[in-house]
Amino acid sequence: MRGSRAERHAPEWQIWAALGIVYVVWGSTYLAIRVVVETIPPLLSGGVRNLVAGLIIFALLMLRRGSAALRLSRAEWIGGGLVGLALLLFGNGLVVLGERSVPSALTALIVAVVPLFVVVLRRIFGEHVALGTFAGVVTGFVGVAVLIVPQGMSGQVDPVGMMMIVGAALSWSIGTYFSKRLELPHDPLASTGVQMVVGGSGLLIVGSLVGELGLLQPERFSTESVSALVYLVLFGSVLAYTAYTWALQHATVSRVSTYAYVNPIVAVILGALLLHERIDVPMLIGAAMIIASVGLVIRTESRAAQPTGALEASPAAPD
Secondary structure (H helix, E strand, O other), rough: OOHHHOOOOOOHHHHHHHHHHHHOOOOOOHHHHHHHOOOOOHHHHHHHHHHOOOHHHHHHHHHHHHHHHHHHHHHHHHHHHHHHHHHHHHHHHHHHHHOOOOOOOHHHHHHOOOHHHHHHOOOHHOOOHHHHHHHHHHHHHHHHHHHHHHHHOOOOOOHHHHHHHHHHHHHHHHHHHHOEEEOOOOOHHHHHHHHHHHHHHHHHHHHOOOHHHHHHHHHHHHHHHHHHHHHHHHHHHHHHHOOOOHHHHOOOOHOOHHHHHHHHHHHHHHHHOOOOOOOHHHHHHHHHHHHHHHHHHHHHHHOOOOOOOOOOOOOOOOO
């Protein structure tokens, strides 16, 4: 998608520094969300996170390029808004709802199948899918079953929460797929700003409609939840995405796309270390299958060099 920008030269250490930020920060957002929803209503917290982050990105654009950076056409607002609703209102919204009862590590592993759902959408809409890509998709979804079925049948994890996470992954995939087929702002930061402002506003509206305003009790917000929300705004949304867009301009898409199978590993490690989340054998097997399948899809698509590859990078594909 942005492969032509990968020709810009930058020192290797800078590329790895940017990727390191994406790996660690986006991998940690699942843990941060889990902490936020312990005391702050989920949809409203997601709305605040994305709306504030979007406004910060717009402010940065204006400082860099003046008001011209925000002169977007109606079609760009509509296209970016639709993608934002798919990625953030439904994608992020279902994650914050699901993480009330689903461990952060398990959430990250389920969400890792987003590239596989994109492949399915490509096939549904008539695109050719290579045999290696198809094999990766099948392996990945079997891995999801290995993750979900034992956890749900044993009662260890709420099955409704897990299905919300699966729904979030599907919604992200839809947003990712159509982001290449709708008119969006040409500047990736402006595009992300539109998506975050529209998606964040949608989360605030829906959260209000379902009664979360009545659940707001600021005096009960824990210091940890508030700190985690600030972290999500400044680091999860603004810093990590800036690093992500910079990396896309200086490295190949396939290289940057490695975040898709590094983030879950980071999330599992952090969940176990900081939240003492349980890791069992089925979870390890499912995780290995999903991560291996995403790696196979990335390699196969990279070799095929298709401009509409399975890993059509999207700013909000992580949570």
